[in-house]
Amino acid sequence: MLKIENLHAEVDGKQILNGLSLEVGAGEVHAIMGPNGAGKSTLAYVLGGRPGYEITQGTVEFLGQDMLELEPHERAAAGLFLGFQYPVEIPGVSNVQFLREALNAQRKARGEEPFSGGEFLKVAKEKAGLLKLDMEMLKRPVNVGFSGGEKKRAEMVQMGILDPRLAVLDETDSGLDIDALRVVGEGINTIMRAPDKAVLLITHYQRLLDVVQPDFVHVLARGRIVKSGGPELAHQLEEEGYEAVAA
Amino acid sequence: MNELATLPTTRDENWRYADPTWLASADLAELNDWREITVPAGETVCEILSVEPGAERLRVNVGQGGRFELFAINAAGPYARAEAVVTLKEGAHFEFGGVTIGGGKNRQEFVTRTVHSAPGASSNQVVRSVQWGQAVGNFLGRIEVVKDAQKTDAAQNFRAILLEKGASANAKPELEIFADDVKCAHGAAIGALDDTAGFYMASRGLPPEVARKLLIHAFVADAFEAIQDEDLRGEMLAKALNVLDEEAV
Numbered sequence: 139m140l141k142i143e144n145l146h147a148e149v150d151g152k153q154i155l156n157g158l159s160l161e162v163g164a165g166e167v168h169a170i171m172g173p174n175g176a177g178k179s180t181l182a183y184v185l186g187g188r189p190g191y192e193i194t195q196g197t198v199e200f201l202g203q204d205m206l207e208l209e210p211h212e213r214a215a216a217g218l219f220l221g222f223q224y225p226v227e228i229p230g231v232s233n234v235q236f237l238r239e240a241l242n243a244q245r246k247a248r249g250e251e252p253f254s255g256g257e258f259l260k261v262a263k264e265k266a267g268l269l270k271l272d273m274e275m276l277k278r279p280v281n282v283g284f285s286g287g288e289k290k291r292a293e294m295v296q297m298g299i300l301d302p303r304l305a306v307l308d309e310t311d312s313g314l315d316i317d318a319l320r321v322v323g324e325g326i327n328t329i330m331r332a333p334d335k336a337v338l339l340i341t342h343y344q345r346l347l348d349v350v351q352p353d354f355v356h357v358l359a360r361g362r363i364v365k366s367g368g369p370e371l372a373h374q375l376e377e378e379g380y381e382a383v384a385a
Numbered sequence: 386m387n388e389l390a391t392l393p394t395t396r397d398e399n400w401r402y403a404d405p406t407w408l409a410s411a412d413l414a415e416l417n418d419w420r421e422i423t424v425p426a427g428e429t430v431c432e433i434l435s436v437e438p439g440a441e442r443l444r445v446n447v448g449q450g451g452r453f454e455l456f457a458i459n460a461a462g463p464y465a466r467a468e469a470v471v472t473l474k475e476g477a478h479f480e481f482g483g484v485t486i487g488g489g490k491n492r493q494e495f496v497t498r499t500v501h502s503a504p505g506a507s508s509n510q511v512v513r514s515v516q517w518g519q520a521v522g523n524f525l526g527r528i529e530v531v532k533d534a535q536k537t538d539a540a541q542n543f544r545a546i547l548l549e550k551g552a553s554a555n556a557k558p559e560l561e562i563f564a565d566d567v568k569c570a571h572g573a574a575i576g577a578l579d580d581t582a583g584f585y586m587a588s589r590g591l592p593p594e595v596a597r598k599l600l601i602h603a604f605v606a607d608a609f610e611a612i613q614d615e616d617l618r619g620e621m622l623a624k625a626l627n628v629l630d631e632e633a634v
Binding site: 186187188189209210211213214215219220222225226227228229230231235236237239240241243244247279296300 | 580581582584585586587588589590591592593595596599600602603604606607
């Protein structure tokens, strides 16, 4: 589904990704762990196509397409979802309005019929229920006045509504208490655990991986994958630290 | 009061951001021809304005406990100015929502002078500017609180979004307060559209032009939030955004 080869990227002239290669197949959940400054968020932003992140070398193929050729909104329509570590506030634009426009823009790009207001609300209610987020919150402006935990749950509601093929989740577990972590983790499982979908989970901690159990774990350090393994690698990291494992 | 003996120039504070070329050939008698509005005590008058090229000047007296509402779109050019001098009696209220929106070399401005002449009056002014090309959006808002006008509550907020390099905006809040028990708030901010929000919206599948329109819609909506009539509010918003569709790059 996703094939990254020898990816080099820089921000403000500083090289952050340094020959990263990674392959994610359909039906798989991959976790990427690594120390601060390793390039984890940069990887997420590069995949999302954020302006200011310059790719100097390498390729990214997503569902058979050259992803680096696509604009950010085209990547979304192709089935990519990027979960933000710090979801952005958009004053004056309600979640409902934002997500309906976004969903219908994606559907239009794929040549599908737009959702009516009623159809959209039905889906939105279902996904909000899944993440235990009050429907009233979805009527409020995007992320404005939301607590850290509410923002992360709202991200997952967005993911549920947009129904992507691949979710790249950048520290979706940060800022969550234990209960919210379980709700978010189970939400990810319900929405994304399917034979035709995949997840790339960027995280610092084992605790989310207890709920969303990865098939593969990778250690990202100095801008590339330095070690890959099964779920046991995450436990080893937790016990021994990055330095010992990634050295 | 307010009568001009000679044509003003941009050296006059009140006209400092005006178009000098337009001013030089303006008609003095026309400039001195204020439209008078009287709001009787306890009543409400709502004025909806589509600003025309040139200068439009309103002089409004609001009686005790009365309410004057002014909602305006300034999308005209090359120079378009709407000016209001509003005098508030005891417990009266002035509500102003204004939008300047345009490109080219348009110079669009709102100028208000709000006189809190008695205790307990309130005013709330929200102006939003969206400019591109080499256009200029201005808000000059003067608030006067006389000596006896205790418990005055005045608020003024101006924000501008410049869509392109070359566009500009000027804010000139001016407070003259002679009473001691008053609340006067003012704020002004000029900036570009939020890139971070733009990328966030794109990452959800919104094409840049749709994202931009949603952001500008939300931005402009602030100015018309106080319009009670939902249909009218929608119409005003649509009218302002229409300028963006028709003219913006």
